Amino acid sequence: MSEVTRQLRVLDDSEDRQLLKVAFATSDRQVVNQHFGSARSFAIYGVGLDEARLLTVTEFGDLAQDGNEDKLAIKLETLQECIAVYCRACGASAVRQLLALGVQPVKVSEGAQIAPLIAALQQELKEGPSSWLAKAIKRNQVADDNRFDAMESEGWLD
Secondary structure (H helix, E strand, O other), X not given: OOOEEEEEEOOOOOOHHHOEEEEEEOOOOOEOOXXXXXOOEEEEEEEOOOOEEEEEEEEEOXXXXXXXXXXXXXXXXXOOOEEEEEEOOOOHHHHHHHHHHOOEEEEOOOOOEHHHHHHHHHHHHHHOXXXXXXXXXXXXHHXXXXXXXXXXXXXXXX
């Protein structure tokens, strides 16, 4: 079983709910260079039309690439609020589990830089999202609406 060994989280998250969370399997926060199942770390960015910022970096212990399904549980938990995860490769079981969670796995070629991937995602948001991205945006809006409904049901003090 894998575990989180270290996590960096940006504390100023006042506007993070407005941003779409996108994960990248990366060892250096510059290039997508890891297979999903054996990724040693994820960098999660908040992406909006005109901004993108690093929100969280989560590091995991050493993992074998094949043969241990337990290694996925902590990664899936880490990506719960994300709309997508960019990685070098992703096994069939992991793809099924990610999609069930509402996270779109995106396979990229070797040497894919994170900054241009974010810029392409922002351009897609501006021009009109693809079907998976439109679904993710809708899910994100429903989650925000549910959050406000829950707050209202708790009651407000004058």
